[in-house]
Amino acid sequence: MKNFTTSPQPVVSxxxxxxxxxxxxxxxxxxxxxxxxxxxxxxxxAEFRQWFHFRLSQVRDQALQLxxxxxxxxTYVEGWRGYQVVASYDQQHWFRxxxxxxxxxxxxxxxxxxxxxxxxxxxPYPQQRHQALLGKISAExxxxxxxxxxxxxxxxxxxxxxxxxxxxxxxPVWVIARQHPGESMAQxxxxxxxxxxxxxSDPVARRARQLAAFxxxxxxxxxxxxxxNLRCNAAGANLNREWVSPDAKRSPEVLLVxxxxxxxxxxxxxxxxxxxxxxxxxxxxxxxxxxxxxxxAAEQAAFIAAFKQASPDFQDVHGYASGKYSEQALRLASKWxxxxxxxxSLTLEMPxxxxxxxxxxxxxxxxxxxxxxxxxxxxxxxxxxxxRARNQAHSVDSxxxxxx
Numbered sequence: 001m002k003n004f005t006t007s008p009q010p011v012v013s014x015x016x017x018x019x020x021x022x023x024x025x026x027x028x029x030x031x032x033x034x035x036x037x038x039x040x041x042x043x044x045x046a047e048f049r050q051w052f053h054f055r056l057s058q059v060r061d062q063a064l065q066l067x068x069x070x071x072x073x074x075t076y077v078e079g080w081r082g083y084q085v086v087a088s089y090d091q092q093h094w095f096r097x098x099x100x101x102x103x104x105x106x107x108x109x110x111x112x113x114x115x116x117x118x119x120x121x122x123x124p125y126p127q128q129r130h131q132a133l134l135g136k137i138s139a140e141x142x143x144x145x146x147x148x149x150x151x152x153x154x155x156x157x158x159x160x161x162x163x164x165x166x167x168x169x170x171x172p173v174w175v176i177a178r179q180h181p182g183e184s185m186a187q188x189x190x191x192x193x194x195x196x197x198x199x200x201s202d203p204v205a206r207r208a209r210q211l212a213a214f215x216x217x218x219x220x221x222x223x224x225x226x227x228x229n230l231r232c233n234a235a236g237a238n239l240n241r242e243w244v245s246p247d248a249k250r251s252p253e254v255l256l257v258x259x260x261x262x263x264x265x266x267x268x269x270x271x272x273x274x275x276x277x278x279x280x281x282x283x284x285x286x287x288x289x290x291x292x293x294x295x296x297a298a299e300q301a302a303f304i305a306a307f308k309q310a311s312p313d314f315q316d317v318h319g320y321a322s323g324k325y326s327e328q329a330l331r332l333a334s335k336w337x338x339x340x341x342x343x344x345s346l347t348l349e350m351p352x353x354x355x356x357x358x359x360x361x362x363x364x365x366x367x368x369x370x371x372x373x374x375x376x377x378x379x380x381x382x383x384x385x386x387x388r389a390r391n392q393a394h395s396v397d398s399x400x401x402x403x404x
Contacts, residue, residue, distance in 0.1 A: 007062060010034050014054040017126050018184075020228030021054040024069060033063035033109070039070045043229040045236030049074045050276060051182035053120040053228055059112040066119075072104035075230070079276030080106050083353050084364060086123055089114045094123040096364045122274065122352050123367040125178075125187040127226060130219055133191060134158060140198050141165065142209065148217075148256040152234040155222040157253055159260065162197050163213035164206070170388070171265030171341075172213040173381055175272065176257065179239040179333065180231045181224030183274035185350045185370040190218045190272065192374030204379055211385040212267055215260070220253050240271070243336035254333075261337070268299075268384050269345040270377070271333040279356040279365075281373065282319035283307075284347040286338040288329065295391075299344040299384055306380035313355050313373055320349075344384050348377075 009029075014021045022039040029035075036056075042049040049070075056064070071080050084096035085108050097119075100107045108119075137143050137160070144161040151157055163169060175193060177186035197205050197214060208214070219225060223234035231238050237251045246254035285300045286292055307314045329335045338345030350373065354364035363369075 008058040010036060010059050010062065010064060011057040012036060012038070012054055013057065014228070016055070017128070017226055018051075018053045018120075018124050018181075018228045019055075021052050030065070033065045035065045035067065038066060038068050040068055040074055041228075043224070043232045043236070044227050044234065046229070046232040046238075047075075048229070048231040048238075050076055050079065051121050051228055051230040053124055054118070056112070056117045056119065058115065059117055060115045061111060061113070063111045064109070066108040066110070068106040068108075069104075071101060071106035076276035077103075079352060082279065085119055086121070086364070086366075087117055087119045088123075089117060091118055091124075094120075094366060095362055121182065122184055122365075123188070125184040125191075125219075125225075125367065127222065130158075130187070130222075133194070133218070134160070137194060137198060143198070148260060149252060151221075151223045151253055152249070153223045155226070157220075157222065157256055158218065159257075160194060160216045160218065161213055162194070162209065162216070164209040166210075169213050170211075170392075171267040171343075172215045173208075173268045173270075173385070174215045174217075174261060174264075174266050174337070175270045176217040176220050176333065177272040178218070178225065179220045179254075179271065180273060181219075181221040181227075181233075182230035183272075183350075184225075185274045185352075185365065185367065186272040187218050188367040188370035189348075189350065189374035189377075190216055192371035193377055194218075194374075195371075196375040196378050204382055208378055208382045208385060211382070211389055215264065217257055220257065240273075240333055241331045243333050244331050258336075261341075266337055266341040266343050266345075267388060268343055268381060269334060269337040269341070270381075271337075271345075271347045272374075273347060273349050274352055275349040276352050278318060278349070279351045279353045280318040281311075281314050281348075281350050281355055282316065284320050284334065284349065285322075286335060286345055288322055289335060289339050291339065291342075293342065296338065296342065296344065299387065300346070302387060303344055303346070303380045303384055306383045307377065310379040311373055311376035313358055313369065314376075315357055318356075 024037040080101040084099045088094045146159040148157045242251040242254045334347040
């Protein structure tokens with residue numbers, strides 16, 4: 001009979017949705033703890049390296065020393081400074097663990113209270129949840145779920161269209177997420193936005209759906225998400241660098257969404273991301289683009305002001321420096337859309353760490369906070385739609401006056 005009084009050796013596994021880690025050696029029994037030597041593995045077909053997600057088994061009441069020995073060779077080394085690993089006992093509630101980084105090795109010391117513990121770079125958004133969300137909302141009035149086509153590996157690329165049943169509406173609002181699959185906070189954001197749009201008791205949602213349809217792609221990169229990649233799809237393409245000339249074999253995900261946009265038009269666009277290094281929520285605009293109009297500038301400024309009022313998590317002091325324009329910029333989704341459709345078009349970034357302006361010691365930035373931010377984004381989007389509707393009405397009135 002097995003002796004259950006001895007301390008079993010901890011087991012590391014990652015053969016599941018978004019799992020990614022390398023174990024460099026068997027667990028080593030030190031006098032004070034089990035040492036686990038780990039390496040963060042690179043994306044499939046690409047050299048990016050930052051995402052991890054794995055399970056520890058046989059760890060109840062055992063002191064563990066987790067050493068990520070190649071953290072200093074990862075793509076975004078500054079992302080580890082001030083960062084804390086996320087963990088969960090049930091894959092529902094995720095919390096932060098004290099984490100040290102010396103410039104080369106990242107270390108976590110923990111004594112789990114249960115047999116099994118999951119750890120990840122950020123709270124995952126599993127494919128099962130995506131499928132469950134589609135099933136849940138498919139019966140709602142005004143919801144249309146369309147399969148745009150296949151990813152590189154044949155997975156479904158899903159579009160959620162939400163309207164109020166009107167046949168005549170202006171170009172829709174487009175929101176896409178998770179071009180970079182490791183940025184799972186982006187899909188949490190879209191879930192929150194969808195939930196608010198479908199709340200029939202919410203006047204903001206009802207008015208927004210009167211003014212425009214919403215086209216949402218919750219996960220642009222299902223292949224990379226399942227594979228546990230940080231940045232790339234199954235062909236090694238960074239989808240947010242493919243928007244000028246997407247390829248049917250290398251980046252079909254972008255090609256399919258772009259074709260649909262060209263059919264529907266775009267009245268406003270959000271490309272939702274996560275940033276490894278900056279502990280803030282912010283947007284990146286299009287003011288550096290040639291042809292950026294005063295009206296686009298006004299829309300962008302109005303959106304930012306309204307978002308600051310809608311959510312204290314959002315701010316406009318910290319973010320990326322505004323760069324000079326180059327033709328390479330149009331390879332990015334928000335730049336290509338803004339340039340092509342002349343509309344409000346923004347990249348929205350959330351942190352992998354915490355929001356320094358409104359920190360949460362237990363969970364840092366999280367899936368739930370991302371979800372709530374997605375819901376809050378509907379108000380500034382509504383104000384953008386209201387402004388467009390007023391301008392269009394004014395143009396019609398002016399035209400009628402001149403005709404008279």
